[in-house]
Amino acid sequence: MEEIFSRLGFPETLTTDNGRQFVSAEFKSFCDTNGIKLMPTPPYWPQANGEVENMNRSLVKRLKIAHANNDSYRKEIQKFMLMYNVTPHGTTGAPPTELMFNRVIRDKIPGVQDLVGEMADSEEKDKDLREKEKGKLLADKSRSAGSIDIRIGDKVLLKNVVFPHKLTPTFDTTTYEVTKREGNVVQIFGGGKTYTRNVAHLKKIVETKSPKLTNPVDVDADSYLPSSISLQPTPETLRPQEPSKTLDSMAQEDSMSSKQDIPNEDLRLRLKKKEGVWRSVPAESGAEDDSNLPRSQP
Missing domain, CATH: 3.30.420.10 (Ribonuclease H-like superfamily/Ribonuclease H)
Incomplete structure (x- = not known):
């Protein structure tokens, strides 16, 4: 040289x-x-x-x-x-x-x-x-080449160029950090070692951050009321309420309802024996002697 x-x-x-x-x-x-x-x-x-x-x-x-x-x-x-x-x-x-x-x-x-x-x-x-x-x-x-957005400070994975066996993954599991880049030549550090590789041998790790509440928020209950609900008094709300029922009035209502449950006498079925067969007869024939007529309860 x-x-x-x-x-x-x-x-x-x-x-x-x-x-x-x-x-x-x-x-x-x-x-x-x-x-x-x-x-x-x-x-x-x-x-x-x-x-x-x-x-x-x-x-x-x-x-x-x-x-x-x-x-x-x-x-x-x-x-x-x-x-x-x-x-x-x-x-x-x-x-x-x-x-x-x-x-x-x-x-x-x-x-x-x-x-x-x-x-x-x-x-x-x-x-x-x-x-x-x-x-x-x-x-x-x-x-089908395109630009690779890898900058200094990004977390990347390094592509394996030596495959000892068929089950070797495409990228190494160690996470590296980009410390220097000049054109397509990138210097990375990870696992206590520094490597210099082409940018095509790297894969950027995209970190997804979930939103978190850093400070507690005071919630006003009135602010969550639907706008369609009105808190103004209405005629229905201003109507005087009925006085509370007493025990006597409640007992009277129960007796009236029990009377309504008793069937009417007129609804009883009247039977008359004709030619050896008991047959139903209309109520108009009640003038006859009913003592010999059997009565059937509904």
């Missing part, structure tokens, strides 16, 4: 993965001494450094070809780098060496500079931004 920095200078930022050689105290001290801001990617999220991952894919493909042909890995990588540095990039439209050194290095193939002409840096950067924004919109649409 010191050899590369001696020829090209120190970068402002350096994006690395979480390998031991990059997270060591010695490497951090080296970056701090040379004014390099170290930007490690979140664990288990290679998309954060997608440009390097795409380059690694091309390198692996070239190494597979060298292995199949029993060629030298070092020579094949040098040939690949030469072709890559002189080939116009699909996004910027210019070779990487032209953007780095403001000129295109020569190789065995005739240069493309005579065909495309000189290109200014601003135009290439604008095209690069347009193409990246277009690619971002397409990727977000295909993934």
